[in-house]
Amino acid sequence: MAILLLFLSSSFCHAVAGVGVRGGRLPPTLATRRQYAAGDGQSVAAAAVPSQVKYETRYFTQRLDHFNALPASNGTFQQRYLVNGTFWGGKAAPVFVYAGNEGDVELFTNNTGFMWEAAPRFRAMLVFIEHRYYGESLPFGGNRTTAFADSSATGYLTTTQALADFAEVILSLKANLTACKAPVVLFGGSYGGMLAAWMRIKYPHIVMGAVASSAPILGLNGLSDPYSFFDTISNDFKSESKHCYDVLRNSWSEIDKALSTHAGRARLNHTFNMCKGNVDSIPSMVENALIYAPMMDYPTPSNFLTSLPAYPVREICRAIDHPTSGNDTVSRIKDAMTIYYNSTGKLACFAGAGDDDPFGMFPGWTWQACTEVIMTMSYGISNSSVFPPVPFNLTDYLAGCLASTGVPPRPHWIEAYFGGYDIRNVLKRSGSNIIFFNGLRDPWSAGGILKSISNSIIALVEPKGGHHVDLRFSNEEDPEWLKKVRRKEMRIIADWLKQYYSDEAIDSMMN
């Protein structure tokens, strides 16, 4: 409900209370999409998981604070990680680690098919580490309420702490396996991809290479065009048809107008078939679909939390341009929502905005996006957007953050710590072994590294690609460009490993 009020409000200053467009704190992982559809009674987690996803769940006693010797800092918590060692070639064979992002690690484990498919070929061990404050890895006794009770409890939720956690788990695991020389390749998508790239930069002695998929490391404050996220979305729709773009642009005022009268509300209720007549959440429901369809603009039908046809942006525009329920704007939008929410045909009624958070993402991401991961690339909406415009105003945004978290945001800390300015020259001189994949349909690609930096810091860019499409399980219907990207990634990783073993061999000959 908060989302809706903010959506219709012209004042942006209270916007941080919400999570949608007006909230400005959109979690980068598409999995954070809230559910607006109901009716088939299925749990969102029930999306089919390929049968090869089998792992062992383990817990590691992790230090609460890696960077202080204060008495309060020596607390610990149980950090979850998932392992599959079936393919592992032993001691010197690679360990493929997934850098958990803002949610239940199982979700990423179950959707990162690339690692499952690469493991046999590389004789790699698979390890998926959960990010602190998400899933089960909650400090303060594993109790979510306590972990998010106040800023002195949530204050240990930072990217630097999370990377230090990963380092400790990896070192401990390798020590326990007496596999100190096993090379580690880190994978991540979205925020996890940002972590993967940053970890390769900060912990080169622990991580030998990183596959950073759809990682908007340039989407942060000061580095990005604050309108770029929503401009990319608008261009996606415009690329399908100018008419579709125009209908979407004009739909907000039509829906608002209808919402303002009894007759209009009844018509909306009838047209949309809203559960419980919940017409007030139509705008946020539409907003949700228009944001996430471009991220999930995958070339084959997908079933990541919701069933979507191949290229859902094209299908949405087709529905708008060739409506079946009526030629007026509201009917066209209804047909578009059918593509997004009802492609299975099983939806009895459109549910309103849900407050559900099945993968435990919102409390943590809300905190992170206000304290340090200030991803301004999604905080403004330009006048030519398919969404109603929102001028970018960092002052307002930061004030709202201070009010909601109680701690002053640090809008430049991430760049100070990880870099970002002049990144090409900096990484050319100091870095190596990173793959940056981006699909240009994905709005987060506007904050990605889109040009190769050196012969081992390689950008792979696909005009038709969606959000970390490369990491998904392969599929017989995958287009050639996607197969090629994955082959290329495999080859690059193989090159890194070859180089690694060759360096180690030379080293041992010299000693």
Ligand SMILES: *[C@@H]1O[C@H](CO)[C@@H](O)[C@H](O)[C@H]1NC(C)=O
């Ligand atoms: C690891 O994954 C493979 C492939 O799906 C599976 O056959 C094996 O049982 C899994 N191993 C463990 C320990 O779960």
Ligand SMILES: *[C@@H]1O[C@H](CO)[C@@H](O)[C@H](O)[C@H]1NC(C)=O
């Ligand atoms: C930290 O260590 C001190 C000294 O051993 C102990 O008194 C204190 O309870 C510990 N704090 C936590 C949070 O475990």
Ligand SMILES: *[C@@H]1O[C@H](CO)[C@@H](O)[C@H](O)[C@H]1NC(C)=O
């Ligand atoms: C992930 O897959 C496992 C094994 O198939 C399943 O038990 C679990 O519920 C799935 N979790 C999520 C969040 O999809």
Ligand SMILES: *[C@@H]1O[C@H](CO)[C@@H](O)[C@H](O)[C@H]1NC(C)=O
């Ligand atoms: C978590 O802590 C809260 C507040 O102390 C308490 O009410 C709740 O029962 C706890 N939950 C669990 C699962 O222990």
Ligand SMILES: *[C@@H]1O[C@H](CO)[C@@H](O)[C@H](O)[C@H]1NC(C)=O
């Ligand atoms: C390594 O072994 C120690 C001792 O059994 C254990 O406490 C620790 O959790 C293990 N490390 C990992 C990453 O599981």
Ligand SMILES: *[C@@H]1O[C@H](CO)[C@@H](O)[C@H](O)[C@H]1NC(C)=O
């Ligand atoms: C919406 O429609 C349903 C049935 O289609 C009806 O039961 C409900 O009363 C309507 N609500 C409003 C607010 O019009």
Ligand SMILES: *[C@@H]1O[C@H](CO)[C@@H](O)[C@H](O)[C@H]1NC(C)=O
């Ligand atoms: C939309 O208008 C066209 C042309 O006037 C007409 O042929 C078509 O039947 C209308 N579609 C609907 C769903 O009303």
Ligand SMILES: *[C@@H]1O[C@H](CO)[C@@H](O)[C@H](O)[C@H]1NC(C)=O
């Ligand atoms: C979903 O699609 C089915 C099949 O076309 C249809 O019967 C049903 O009414 C649709 N649900 C909604 C909420 O429009």
Ligand SMILES: *[C@@H]1O[C@H](CO)[C@@H](O)[C@H](O)[C@H]1NC(C)=O
């Ligand atoms: C949008 O248009 C308004 C009014 O014309 C103008 O003041 C504002 O600067 C424009 N915003 C952007 C982001 O271009």
Ligand SMILES: *[C@@H]1O[C@H](CO)[C@@H](O)[C@H](O)[C@H]1NC(C)=O
């Ligand atoms: C941002 O908003 C504040 C008030 O909320 C206002 O004083 C300031 O001028 C705005 N800045 C810009 C660049 O519009």
